[in-house]
Amino acid sequence: MTERKDIFKDTIVAISSPVGVAAIGVIRLSGSKSHHLALTLLEKKFEDLEERKMYRSFLVSPEGKMIDEVNVCFYKAPQSFTGEDMVEIFCHSGMTVLASILDAFTRLGARIAEPGEFTKRAFINGKMDLVQVESIVDIIDAPSAASLEAALRQRKGELSIRVERWREEILEVISEIEADIDFREEELLEIKPVKEKIEKLRKIRNDLKKALETAREGIFLREGIHVSIAGKPNVGKSSLLNALLRKDRAIVTEIPGTTRDVISERAQIKGFPVIVTDTAGIRKAADAAEEEGVLRARRAIRESDVVIMLFDSSQSLDEQDIEVLESVPCGRTIWALNKCDLKMVLTVENIFDELKRFDVERVDLTGEKPLTISALTGEGLDELEDRIISKVFEGEVLHPVESIIMTNRRHVQHLRDAIKLIEEGIKLMNNGHPDEITALVIREAADKLAGIIGLITTEDVLHDIFSRFCIGK
Numbered sequence: 271m272t273e274r275k276d277i278f279k280d281t282i283v284a285i286s287s288p289v290g291v292a293a294i295g296v297i298r299l300s301g302s303k304s305h306h307l308a309l310t311l312l313e314k315k316f317e318d319l320e321e322r323k324m325y326r327s328f329l330v331s332p333e334g335k336m337i338d339e340v341n342v343c344f345y346k347a348p349q350s351f352t353g354e355d356m357v358e359i360f361c362h363s364g365m366t367v368l369a370s371i372l373d374a375f376t377r378l379g380a381r382i383a384e385p386g387e388f389t390k391r392a393f394i395n396g397k398m399d400l401v402q403v404e405s406i407v408d409i410i411d412a413p414s415a416a417s418l419e420a421a422l423r424q425r426k427g428e429l430s431i432r433v434e435r436w437r438e439e440i441l442e443v444i445s446e447i448e449a450d451i452d453f454r455e456e457e458l459l460e461i462k463p464v465k466e467k468i469e470k471l472r473k474i475r476n477d478l479k480k481a482l483e484t485a486r487e488g489i490f491l492r493e494g495i496h497v498s499i500a501g502k503p504n505v506g507k508s509s510l511l512n513a514l515l516r517k518d519r520a521i522v523t524e525i526p527g528t529t530r531d532v533i534s535e536r537a538q539i540k541g542f543p544v545i546v547t548d549t550a551g552i553r554k555a556a557d558a559a560e561e562e563g564v565l566r567a568r569r570a571i572r573e574s575d576v577v578i579m580l581f582d583s584s585q586s587l588d589e590q591d592i593e594v595l596e597s598v599p600c601g602r603t604i605w606a607l608n609k610c611d612l613k614m615v616l617t618v619e620n621i622f623d624e625l626k627r628f629d630v631e632r633v634d635l636t637g638e639k640p641l642t643i644s645a646l647t648g649e650g651l652d653e654l655e656d657r658i659i660s661k662v663f664e665g666e667v668l669h670p671v672e673s674i675i676m677t678n679r680r681h682v683q684h685l686r687d688a689i690k691l692i693e694e695g696i697k698l699m700n701n702g703h704p705d706e707i708t709a710l711v712i713r714e715a716a717d718k719l720a721g722i723i724g725l726i727t728t729e730d731v732l733h734d735i736f737s738r739f740c741i742g743k
């Protein structure tokens with residue numbers, strides 16, 4: 271169809287909507303044969319498919335057997351998602367329809383796409399950089415509205431533009447150093463002062479550091495905060511899970527040992543995505559299932575960003591509470607006295623005195639004041655949510671979502687490396703090395719930034735990123 275020489279020979283095809291019953295299903299084709307293949311299988315004999323115009327027809331098998339009534343749209347290269355000729359077919363979504371359409375195109379020579387292959391072609395054809403590629407997965411997987419916003423800003427190119435600019439600024443300093451080297455060889459005296467270049471590098475480093483400061487919040491925004499609820503049996507862990515989720519997720523009974531397994535569910539707290547985990551009450555297990563449950567509970571607690579250590583305030587402390595206390599991590603735990611709607615025996619005022627009755631050497635008593643809550647009435651849950659957020663961020667949330675730039679660990683690693691290399695460059699220059707070695711070190715910093723947007727990349731990195739895509743994307 272087009273004059274353009276395509277990098278990829280194959281025309282690929284895939285179901286791009288969820289496979290199952292729905293009003294509409296989408297099948298996508300990409301590659302130089304897309305237009306021809308679509309024309310061949312449309313029952314109405316259109317002379318041509320104009321780009322970005324919807325055509326309605328029945329779609330038939332290569333033998334002319336009806337498959338479905340469809341709408342078809344053609345996107346001409348390079349003005350398409352992949353940068354190649356593409357066709358999208360909107361059919362009725364049913365297993366037989368989708369499979370038959372896929373079958374018809376493969377029999378005409380199209381190949382079933384690999385996971386992420388459409389996006390990979392878009393990347394290789396220069397339609398988007400690596401940050402934008404990754405943002406597509408983040409958009410699809412976004413666990414909260416705030417996470418989605420951050421992903422969309424990356425899709426739009428906000429981070430990529432910054433990275434390009436930082437990189438260009440570094441390259442500028444490199445060319446100045448290289449010019450100085452040439453002047454030096456020609457023994458000319460026009461060498462610009464080193465101080466100026468150091469100042470430029472410092473400014474770039476500060477900009478990178480500022481971006482890096484948003485990483486902590488950004489990573490939680492993208493990946494979610496892991497919160498687990500610990501406590502001896504029957505203190506109200508499952509009730510608290512349900513209250514935080516605002517739905518009846520876990521079974522609650524008055525029998526100790528109700529929860530056997532680890533139950534994790536997604537929720538949102540103050541706009542941040544969280545993964546709340548209810549665990550089996552930690553105690554000497556009565557049977558093998560409970561024993562495994564307790565093991566899993568301990569593992570979940572170890573791997574959490576924040577642990578809610580729950581007590582039953584209607585009872586005094588006992589050995590079982592102490593056993594749980596010993597397994598929660600110091601510094602990451604919030605103490606909460608549940609069932610405050612009942613007559614409170616255990617209170618914020620007496621809990622530390624109560625603790626003295628036990629051997630509590632291994633318990634972190636340096637924590638802040640316990641909270642008083644009721645999973646039943648909802649009392650104190652707002653404060654608990656506030657406490658979770660301030661615990662994770664060690665105080666206030668410093669960066670509102672609009673100012674969060676870094677959300678992805680891969681980008682963060684590159685940024686950290688770049689900062690380190692720039693600092694090394696500054697040190698070299700301070701020590702009187704405005705020379706080839708310095709230029710080399712700083713160039714490496716520029717390359718680290720190039721790695722973020724994929725100007726420089728390896729097969730392994732690409733494989734790692736694209737393997738996270740589903741077929742059809």
Ligand SMILES: Nc1nc2c(ncn2[C@@H]2O[C@H](COP(=O)(O)OP(=O)(O)OP(=O)(O)O)[C@@H](O)[C@H]2O)c(=O)[nH]1
Nearest residue numbers: 503504505506507508509527528529551609645646
């Ligand atoms: N009055 C009152 N009762 C509560 C509260 N929270 C939980 N309960 C009751 O305490 C009992 C145990 O609650 P669960 O949520 O099952 O406790 P759990 O810690 O998950 O228990 P296990 O799964 O056995 O470890 C149930 O009868 C709940 O209704 C509360 O805030 N106030």
Ligand SMILES: [Mg+2]
Nearest residue numbers: 507508528529
């Ligand atoms: Mg439970």
